[in-house]
Amino acid sequence: ACSNHKPIAANQPLSSDQETLYQALGGAPKVEQIVDAFIKNIAKDAQIIGYFYDANVDHFRQGFIQHFCEATDGPCTFEGDSMHDIHTGMNITEGDFNRVVELLVQSLEQAQVSYPLQNRILKKLAPLRTDIIKI
């Protein structure tokens, strides 16, 4: 009886209209796929790679995954410093910010994220612009 019912995990909402962006994307495996593609795209980009010259890639990967998870309403809390504190001092230009967003969009394409979900992600990240670029 009831074998047609999907089991409901304790941490999931009961109906799909409560689905978070994180869940719609496909959760942790998809976020990791996106972030790994993003890191490769940064590594290949002559305009941006210089910013990461002294960065610890494993630390960046963990932090970016956690931040992305929280930003998409996933079950995570970003434990790092504020976006402003992390990026201030890097003197990031508007053009370089835009380029990083482009590299992120490329990563979303590579991970086969649909356009509607891409737009929902960009909407979450757009407000961070003023925290990240140099004033």
Ligand code: HEM
């Ligand atoms: C929406 C845009 C962005 C988001 C959401 C974002 C988010 C993050 C996060 C979560 C971290 C890791 C913090 C940690 O756990 O320590 C980080 C680090 C970093 N970000 Fe961004 N970032 C953005 C844009 C940029 C841009 C435009 C640049 C440069 C052009 C940049 C350069 C860096 C660098 C170099 C680090 C590594 C710092 C280090 O570990 O030494 N970020 N960012």
